[in-house]
Amino acid sequence: MIKLLMALLVSSVSLFASSASTGTIPDITMTWVGFACLFIFVIGYYFVAAEEKYEIDKAKPALFIGTFMFMLVAIYYSLNHMDMGLVHTQAQHLILEIAEIFFFLFVAMTYIESLIHMSVFDALKYKLISKGMTYRKLFWVTGFLAFFISPIADNLTTALILSTVLITIEKKRLDFLVPGAINIVVSANAGGAWSPFGDITTLMAWTAGKGAFTDFLFLFPASILGYLATAIILSRFVPNEVPEFDVTTEVKPVMAEGAKVVMFLGVFTIFCAVMSHQVLHLPAMWGMMFGLSLLKIYSYGLKRKYGVDHFNIFHSMAKIENNTLMFFFGILAAVGALYFIGWLALAAVVYDPSVLGPTWSNIGVGFLSAIVDNVPVMSAVLKASPEMGLDQWMLVTLTAGVGGSMISFGSAAGVGVMGKLHGIYTFGAHMKYAWTIVIGYFVSIAVWYLQYQVLGIGH
Template sequence: MPLALILIIGIFTLGYLAIIAEHTLKIDKTAPAIMSAVLCWTVYILFAGDLIAIETLPAWFLEEHANLDQEALIHTWVGEHQLLSFLGEIGSILFFLLGAMTIVEFVDAYGGFAIITDRIKATSTVTLLWMIAVLAFFMSAALDNLTTTIVMISLIRKLIASRQERLFFAGMIVVAANAGGAWSPIGDVTTTMLWIGGQITTLAIVKSLFLPSLICLLVPMLYLTWSLRGQTIHPPQAMPYKQDADQVTRHHRNIIFTVGILGLLFVPIFKTVTHLPPFMGMMLSLSVLWVVSEIIHHRADYDDDTELHITRVLKRIDTPSVLFFLGILLAVSALEATGLLASLASTLDESIGNINVIVFMIGLMSAIIDNVPLVAATMGMYDLSVYPTDAPMWEFLAYSAGTGGSCLIIGSAAGVAAMGMERISFFWYLKHIAPLALMGYIGGAVFYQWVY
């Protein structure tokens, strides 16, 4: 293996270890992700002459740059064609996420999610658990698993006084949110990546993964229905009343909630009708919500410094997460550009052979390793000419990467959010929630393989 490829693998591995050890090193995972991306591409372009043969370049590219010498030609191919081509694909994912995150922040700023959460009241542990889990399952399909987890944990804080009871509910919210996000093109970052990349389509993924994802939730829920029967929760002595956000009227809150949710649901329809990239539909939905909020803001004479204004909403966007996706996806694209992922795919096919077993293992690995780079790597390993759009392999990958991360608290964005909000320890989750999540993951996987 050429020295350049060894260096790239080494840089990517060290960067990945730094991401996994984020809490130990006290360094945000975004920094090593961006650093490894830049270094991988730097090594690639510096040693590109040893990795790329001129005769392998497309004829149109050679004709277009016929005036360049061999070294300049290779550098132009890597820096101006390969890198920018990957950046275009990655950019469509990032703009989609930015639009979705802004819409969610808008709705939250106006207190819109209270329309859903304030209607849930129960004292039976099993009844409340079913209500919370089912709501999280469907909410994450319309929003995303991370947002759903944050909203639902905020809800159970108002409904459950005991922290131990709350921890258990938070763990099941993670399982439900991840299961719900797997069958929707906007429910999980990895499913969104496959959707934008052309590996899956909206109707096909909903049709194929709804039942497996539902079974992934039902298996642990049915077990808990039996094991927790007769138990009751302990609500807070004084149920806090949630005031409308700042000075927002109920009418304005309902308008923003309706426009925001319909805007998110409109994105798949926009892509189907226009065939434009999904981020264009998301930007259209954001612009409509923006205009509506400005009209409300000025007609109601809200203060320009209020948290409801677009400038304040944009400041609350989780920019480090967006930059993390940029870094990790660029780093993975370097592995794809150099042919390392294609070689890995060949090795896996030769050693394991069964693509379903490989994808199932990827799902389990996503509990340890972030599922975003795993899916990005898999997308680079297997070509659409071999596994076309809506092939069972891509659908099973969406299920596995979306739900497998529930097996550990660090395996998904939803799990990490719950870990931070309720201070759930790694080993507590491993003991109480991981076996339930694994049961559901295996149940849904077996069902998918049996049916499809």
């Protein structure tokens, strides 16, 4: 199934593909605007990372740099009497794809808020805690759920759902919430890396013909062992205590009438999104919006049957984390500007054997994915299409997919959880445990090396 950031693939490709019809996009990296935008991007990312220190919402610097960088590029084109049609075309492509992401995320978040309103997650929390599980066992349960749901659903939706479960289980204990949130992000990203539908990077490599469907399934050992390496270490920081819970006094939550139908509609909506892209060749958000229309129709039926206060879909929409949506807009716009300028295209140079070569370059892709975003990095690699065998294409698929976990805002899952656990799962909180993720990252690479280079399995 397609990752929720799938629409950015089209955006990334379009930034290059449109040049075929409008002329070659000039490389302006070594100009004042090229260096200025790179500087602005770095400074903006610093303030995103230092959200906790400066008490500034990450959406503010992201939105500023995303809009300002493109305006600077337009000013440069105008001052130098360059083709302004290129600027207009690239901006149009970018805003179209960002809008697709907006609507995709909007629908996913509406469903999650609807399920919260109908006490679905409260019921799940009660079922988990009433079994007498310790915080550590709950850590493992949510982690494994994320790992095996992500290949079927997308990593962002998976992370949003399970982080909601996490915060309903416990609202105060940071020694459970922070490692638990990191665990969900890492497992969701790792789980999506071995399925052609589970992660945008695997989808991109698969559709580009870099491997057959079954080739990606061979990444399962590297994905799960890398995740387990991180999770085992992280679990040591989670208290081995049973949450305070008295079954005799705690009121058992009852899901609202119609909750199971809403759950079914949520799954069906994701199915529609996949079919829209894979079969009907429509944007994935088209299927999501169709699913939203079904939810709205069903909510009308619930209102007629149980009254206006039973379920109001607009109340769910009002609770959506808008700062997360604004953050995505800003970051994707900033990344689009870097593409347009030509900075990210320079990444392909390192694949030359005289520089780093494919193996070290692909390992570096994971670290770059954590800083920028795995989608534009992978898109740049695919566009350059360096001469590599199947084993190396699987390596870059793996590293780009799981590398974003190393920084809290390096993946869609991380950004989503930051929004859901606002003030709890922050950049600073994440970086305290980032070393455990780096260990898991290199375990994944070691498993890949043993499997592909030593044993020759997967070729």
